[in-house]
Amino acid sequence: MRFAFRDTTADSTTFRFDVASQNDSDAVQVRLVGRPVYTPRAYTVTGSVVDTATVVIDLPEPVDPERSRLEFSIGTTPLAVLAGSYRWLAVYPFDCSEQISSEMLPLIAIYRAGPVAPLTGLTTERARAEIEQGVAVLSGRQRPDGGIGLWSAEDWTTPWLSAFAGEALLAARDAGIPVRDSVLARLSNYLYRSAHQRGTIMAPIASWYSNLHVVLAEQVAAADFLSRIGKPDLPTENELYRQVAQLAWEDRLRLAQMMARRGARGAARQLISPIWASVRVEGRRAVLPDSARRSSWFYFPSSQRPVARLLSATLVVDSTNALIAPLVETLVEQARGTAGGWYWNTQDFGAAAAALADFTARQTRAAQRGYEVRAGNQVVYRSRGDTLREVTRPLTGAVSNVSDGGQRVVLNVRAGDAATSAGVPLFFYVTVHEVPRQRPVTPDQQGIQVERWYEDYETGKPIVSVTEGSLVRVRLRITVTADRQFVALTDPLPAGLEAVDLSLRTTGQLPGPGATIPETPTEAGEGEGEGEGESDYYPWGWYYGSWDAGWWSPFDHKELRDDRVVYVATVLWTGRYTATYVARATTPGTFVRPPAHAEEMYNPAVQGRSDGGVFTVTQRAP
Template sequence: FLLYVLAEVGRVQGKPAGDLGRTVALYEVRDRLDHYGKALLALALHLQDPEGQAERVQALLTDLNNAAIVEATGAHWEEADQDWWNWNTDTRSTAIILDALARLDPENGLAPNVVRWLMVARQDGHWETTQETAWALIALTDWMVTTGELQADYAWGVQLNGRVLETGSFNRETVLDEKVLQVAVADLFRDQANRLVIEKGAGPGRLYYTAHLRAFLPVEEVQPLDRGIIVRRQYCRPPEPGQQEAGTCEPVTTAHVGDLLQVQLTLIAPHDLYYVVVEDPLPAGAEAVDTSLKTSSVVGQAPELRRVDPRDPFAGYGGWGWWWFSQTELRDEKVVLFATRLPKGTYQYTYQVQLGLAGEYRVIPPTAYEMYFPEVFGRGAGMVFTIER
C-alpha cells in the first residue's frame, strides 16, 4: 500500500516518485501477497514505469483473473486469511481489484460482473465498513470514468429466433432506465435451439442485461439443482429424548393425520452470499407450528463467519449462527427466511409441521436464491408425501 501511495503522489505531482527498486523486489515475492496486495502492486508498477513494467503488471492481473470467484452474474475475490491489521475484508479486496482492472485492463470481461457484485453488497447506501465504502467508491468512480457509462449514447435491440422483440436507445437522461421483455414458452422452438441476440450500437456507455427461462414440471420429476447454492429438505419423526443425536434425521414420506413431524432444511453456501431468500413450501395438508427457527452451522471448521474470530468464545456461540437471518416468516403455504449477508458455510434449519388433512400431496421443492442475482440459486427435490387417516 505504501509503495502504491508513493507512486500515486508522483502521478499527482507530475514528477518521478515512488521506489521502483523496492516495488520490483516485492514483485519477486508476490506469491506471499493477498489478492488486494497484488492489485495495489500492479498499480504501483504501472504508475512508475508503464512500458518497462508491462509484463509484470500483466502477470499480476493474470493471477487475479485466475483467483476470481465467478458466479452466474457476479464475480468477486475471497482472501485465504483475514488481514485484521489493514482492516481488510473480501469486499474491500474486490473493490481494490476492480479499481486495478478499471485503470489497467478496462476491457477485462470480469469487470462488469464485479461492478454488479459490489452494488449488491451495498447496504442502505454504503458498504459494511468505512474501508469497504471508501475503496468501493474509488473503484466505481474510476470504472464510470473509464467506461463513460453516465455519458451513454447508443441504440440497442433484442431479437429472438430472427424476430425483433424491441429496439430503443439510451442517453444521459435515460441511462438509469430499465426494460423488461417477456416471451411465452409456447412461442419458443421445441425441436431446435432458440437464438437470443442482444445488440448494442456504437457509442459510449455499457449495456447490462440478464436472461431467464422459467419452465414447470410435475413436482415428482423435479430433481435437485445447484447453481451456486445447495439446498435439501427432509421430513422426520421427532426423536425421542436420548434416542438420537442432535441433527440426525430418518426421512419419512408417509405419516398420519395428527402427527407432528420435524422438517430439516439444509443450506450450503459455497461462497458469501448477499440478500438471500430461502423458501420451503409446505404440503397442502400440513401447517407449520413452531415459530422459532433454529439455525446452526455444521461445517467442521470455524464456521466460516469471515469476520468472527474463532478464538473468541462469544463469536459464534459454539457454531450457532441464527443471527444471520434478519427475518423468518411462517406463512400458510411455506416457510420463508431472509438474510442480508450469509457467510459461506453449511446451515441447518429445523421446524415442525402438524398434519391435519389426509391425502396424497405433491410437495414443491425448497429453493434458495440471491434476490438481486436470481441466477445464483439452489433447488431441492420435489416429492410426493402421503398423509393417512
C-alpha cells in the same frame, strides 16, 4: 361434506356445485388459485459490447416461454447505492486524516456524477462545501517535511497515510475544487524522499516495519501517488516489479495500474492476469479468492477494498474485461446491506466510491451511443441513448430446442455508433427466470446445496406418509461453498400439511427446535439454524441471526405462512446450516411435495433446490 378430487391444472382449479329439487335448481362456481409446484430458477450471463456481442444461455430443462421472463439490464448508476449512507459520508473537521480522506472520496464521486446520482439532503452546493472543507483540513495538517499528519501538522505520519490523503486531494482537484499547488508539490517531494531515503518512521506503529510487506506497501503507496500526479518514479516502480512475489494482493493491483499508466500494458497484464484467473463468477457477482481477504493489513482494514482495487485496476488495464460487470455488481450488492452503514467503515466507502465513480462515467458515455438487443429476428429492446434502464419481457420467440433435451436462449447485442464514445464498452446483464413445463423432482445446485426431509415427530424416522392429525418434523439443511449474502430459503408445504406456530399458547408446550432426536450422533446438540461446529465458528458472532425458541439461528427472519415457511439470512458464511419446524397433517390425500429452494435475493442465479416428490396424508380411522 368431504370429497376426493385430482388437480391437473397449472394455475387454478374450478369447482361447481349444483343442487336441484323437483321444481328448483341452483349452482355455485368457485375458482381457486393454485400455488405453483416450483420456484422459478434464474440463469445470468454478464458481458460487454463495443460493436456486437452474442449472449448464449443454456437451460437444462424445457420451459414455458410465455410465463418465463427475460431480463436485460445495463443498470442505473452504481453510485446510487451510497444514497442511503450520506450521513456516514459527511466531512467532520475533527476526524483523523484517514477518515476525512475516506469521507471525501465518495462525496467527490457523487459530486462529479451530478444529477445521475442525486442524494436526499445533499445538494451540489453542499457537497462542494464539504469537499472544500476536507481540502482545507488536510492542507492545514501538512507537516514541515510535506507529509500529512494523522490529527494535525505536529502529529506523526507515514508514506501510506500521506499518499492516501494525497489521493483525496488529487480527486478533489480533478473535480474542480481548488487545491494549492504548493501542497501537492511538497507532498510529492515527501513521498519521493520516502522511497529513496529510507529512514526511521517515528510513529506508534514503528514496530510494523520489521515486516517486509509493510515496507513494500509504503513504497507502493508513494509510487502510486507520484504516478497519479504525473511524476512517475520509474526506478521505484521497476524495483517493486522485481519484488512482485513479495507484494501483498492489493499492492500488486496498484502496481499494475502504475504500469498501465506509463504505457507498460504487457507488464500490467502479467501482474494482474493470475488475479483474474483466481476470481469466480457466480450469477451476477464475482467471488474473490481467500488470499484476497486473508492477507493481514496494517493501518485500516476493509472488507470491500480488495474488490474495489481489482475493479479499478481492471478498468485501467483492460476496459473490456468480462469481470468488470460482476465486480461492480459485487460492490453494489454488498452496499445494499449498508443502509444502516454500521458494518462498512470509511475505508469501505472510500474504496467503493472511487472504483464505482470511474465505472459510472464509462457506462454513462457508452449508453449514450444507444444499443439494440435481438432474439433471432425479434427486437427485444432498442435504445437511442436514453436513460440507463432494465427491460423485462416473456421468452416467447427467444427459445430454441437443443439435442440434449434442454433449451437455449441466444441474444445479439449491437452497440450504436462507436465513434461517439471512442469505442467505450457497454456492460450488461442478461437473466432468464424460467418457469418449467414439468414438475421438478430432482435436486439442483448452482452455488447453494439444499436438502430437506420429513421425520415422524415421535420417533425421528424419515417419512413421506403420515396419518391425519399427526405432527411432522421438517428438517432443512443448506450448504454454501462460499460466503453468501441476503439468502432466502423457501420451503413450500405439501397442501395436506400446515406449519405449527410454536409461539402461540395453544402449541407452546411443544419442545423447541433443539429438543429432538439428532439425525446422526455427530449432530447431537445441533439446534435450529446452527452451523456445524462450535458457536464461535461464525466470524461476526451474533451480529447476524436471531434467537428461535431458545436456539441461535443464522437466519434473521422467519415466516410461517399457510403454504410455505420462509427463512432469510443477511449473511451465510462458508459452511453448513440447518433449520427445522413442526407441521401438522390436516387434510387426507396425496399431495405434491415441491422442492425447497434457496437463492441470493439480489443474485438469484446463485441458487439451489432439494428433491421433490409426493407426500401422503392417510385418513384417520374413525
